[in-house]
Structures are given as structure tokens and as C-alpha cells.
Amino acid sequence: MARLVLRDFDIRKAYLDSTEQTGLVEVLRPVLKSAPLFRPVTPSGKEMSVRMTSAGSLGWVTDRAGYRYQSQHPKGVSWPSIPEPILAVWRDLASAERDPDCCLINYYGEDARMGLHQDKDEADFSWPVLSISLGDDALFRIGNNTRGGKTESIWLNSGDVVIMGGPARLTYHGVDRIRFGSSKLLPKSGRINLTLRVAS
Template identity: 80%
Template sequence: MARLLLRGFDIRKGYLDGAAQTQLIDVLRPILKSAPLFHPTTPSGKQMSVRMTSAGGLGWVSDKAGYRYQDTHPKGAAWPAIPDVILQMWKDLCSPDRDPDCCLINYYGEGARMGLHQDKDEADFSWPVLSVSLGDDALFRIGNTTRSGKTESIWLNSGDVVIMGGPARLAYHGIDRIRFGSSRLLPKGGRINLTLRVAT
């Protein structure tokens, strides 16, 4: 495992080996069955290219009512619990003192991307955000705490994790593109990104 520090982002390359990645996919399957992926829309009504769902006490949603956390899936059911193996990563890398409220699950299919954004819908920015990459390679862009200024990019591969804390907690970041089909982890291709957050 190689560790990189880029603009305060703590990037652990190859943190999860192949067996650990496969285990995560297996524990995600029942979550995706009970809380199916959906296409969120921005408050302006534009559909995002990324599909998503959540696990935990709260899930992140976006629609014409705005960006927010809520305790139910858009179809009305409560979110499934965050699996223990995912919670253990948070304890090991972030904090054993408090569990995250939300595990946001993003799926990037062919052509999907995520524009530069801040994670700022949480109540307490002192807690980091933990990001886990599974599947296809993704070009991760890192900016500043404002939209302006120079950015840097790095390819994230399956098994990489990123810890966004301290000065990096409110930095703009996004996914410019994925190399669709670059990984064999997901039978139909694509990338799954897990982000663990303390929301309340």
C-alpha cells in the first residue's frame, strides 16, 4: 500500500486487496436490493449521471426540494444498516469514537461523472469523509475551498481509499471520468464509490 498526501487529501493506494474488494461487493448486494439505486436530480431539475443509494440511519438525497439527508429512501423505506465490515474501515481509518450516520453508495456507469462540489450538507465538519473506490478507474479532481484556482487530478483504482479531513474537508472535488471496463470487479463494469459521513 502506498500513501499519498495531495492538498490535504490522505490517499491510501491499494488499501483493500482483491479479496477485501470482493467481500465488500458481496455485502453491498442485499443493500442494493432493498434500497435500489436511483438517479437524483439537482434542485434545478437536471438529472445526475451517477446513480446512488445509501445505508445507515440517514441517506443523502437530492431533488427539487434541495440537497439533504433524510431517514428514508425516496420510495419510502428506511435505509438498510451499514455492514460491519464497512464500519470497521471507518473505525480503523477515521475514529472508533463515533460511527458514521450515512454510507452513500454511488454507481458510475459508462459516461458518468461528478462535477466539482463540496460535501457541506453535514452539521459538523470536524469529522472526515471516508471514500472507498471499487471497480473501474476514476480520474479524481481536487480543487480548493473556493471554486476558483488551480486543480490537480489523480487516478483512483479499485481498492483505493481517500480520507478527506482537516483543511481538505471542504475542498472542492469531483470525478471527471472513469475508464469503463478497466476492472473486472463488477461483472457489468462501472465504478462503485462508498463515502462514509457523520451527518448530524
């Protein structure tokens, strides 16, 4: 494992080995069965290119009513619990004192991307956001604490973990594209990104 710091983002390259990555995919299967991926829309009505779902006591959603955390999947069922192997990553790298309320699960298909954004729907910004990459490589872009200005990019690979805390907590970031088919972890290719957050 190599540790990089880019604009205060703490990047742990190859934190998860291939066996651990496969293990996380396996524990996600019942989560996705219980709370299926859905295609969200922004408050303006634009459909996002990623599909998403959540695990934990709260899940992050977006629709015409706005961006928010809520206790149920859009289908009306409670979110499943966050699997223990995922919580173990949080406890090792983020905090052993408090577990996250939410594990947001984003699936990136061949043409999916995520525009520059801040994670700012949480009640307390003193807790970090922890991001786990599984599957295809993603070109991760890091901006500033306000829109505009110079940005920097880094390729995230399967097994990489990014911790966004302290000065990086409200920095704009996003995913410009993925290298579809660059990983054999997922049977149909694509990328799964898990972001763990203390929301309440």
C-alpha cells in the first residue's frame, strides 16, 4: 500500500488486496438485492448517469424534492445494514469511535461520470467522508473549496481508498470518466464506489 496526499485528500493506493476486494463485492450482493440500484434525478429534473443505492440507518437520495438523507429506499423499504467488512475499513482509516450512518453505493457504467460537487448534506463536517473504489479505474478530479480555479486529477484503481477530512472535507471533487473494462472484479465491468458518511 502506498499513501499519497493530493490537495489534502488522503489517498491509500492498493489498500485492499484482490481477495479483500472480492469479499466486499460478495457482501454487497444481498445489499443490492434488498435495496436495488436506481437512477436518481437532480432537483432540476436531470437524470444522473450513475445508478445508486445505500446501506445504513440513512441513505442519500436526490429527486425533485432536493438532496437529502432519508431512512428508506425510494421503494419504501428500510436500507439494509452496512456490512461489517466495509465498516472495518472505516474503523481502520476514519474513526473507531463512531460508525457511519450511511454507505452510499454508486455504480458507474461505461459512460457514467460525476460532476464536481461538495459533500455538504451532512450535519457535522468534522467527520471525514471515506471513499472505496472497486472495479474499473476512475479519473478522479479534485478542485477547490469554491467553484472554479485549477484542478488536479489522479487515476483511482480498484482497492484504493480516499479519506476526505479536515481541509479536504468541503473540497469540490468528481469523476470525469472510467476506463470501462480495465478491471475483472465485476463480471460485467464498471465501477462501484462506496462512500461512508456520518450524516446526522
